Amino acid sequence: MKAVINPRGNKYLQNEYNASGRVKKQTRRHDHPRIRRGRAARDPRDSHVRLSSPRSNDGLRILRRGYSFSEPVAPGSGEIDAGLFFIAFQRDPERQFVPIQRRLAGSDALSRPLLHTGSAVFACPPGTQPGGFVGEGLFA
Numbered sequence: 136m137k138a139v140i141n142p143r144g145n146k147y148l149q150n151e152y153n154a155s156g157r158v159k160k161q162t163r164r165h166d167h168p169r170i171r172r173g174r175a176a177r178d179p180r181d182s183h184v185r186l187s188s189p190r191s192n193d194g195l196r197i198l199r200r201g202y203s204f205s206e207p208v209a210p211g212s213g214e215i216d217a218g219l220f221f222i223a224f225q226r227d228p229e230r231q232f233v234p235i236q237r238r239l240a241g242s243d244a245l246s247r248p249l250l251h252t253g254s255a256v257f258a259c260p261p262g263t264q265p266g267g268f269v270g271e272g273l274f275a
Contacts, residue, residue, distance in 0.1 A: 183245035186238050195231050198224040218252075228256055 178185040189196050205217035225231040239246060260270040 181242045181244040183243050186243055187235055192235050192238060195235060197231050
């Protein structure tokens with residue numbers, strides 16, 4: 136199955152294609168058989184939400200946010216350059232982010248169709264006291 140945006144702009148349709156590439160079945164997202172009542176039906180064992188939750192990671196928490204982006208279609212290619220910038224804030228990436236990422240790398244259903252293209256870690260110094268300067272605590 137593949138989520139698509141149809142000509143009317145409805146991005147909640149999923150199409151199943153046959154061997155010739157024609158749409159065999161079209162399902163609205165809320166009609167999908169995996170979305171039913173009950174927590175287990177909403178969060179399957181391999182779901183990104185379940186695997187990254189504090190409950191599944193011994194209480195580890197990070198502040199995370201995704202930002203969607205898309206570039207115009209390149210003339211003549213018909214390809215769209217679109218994706219998601221993922222940003223996370225935590226005190227200690229090795230203690231917080233890495234264990235969560237390892238759990239996701241093992242069995243996250245969301246990562247199967249994705250192409251990871253890069254990553255980085257940046258340090259953000261804490262705020263300042265009156266009369267102080269940015270990064271002052273690093274020199275104490």
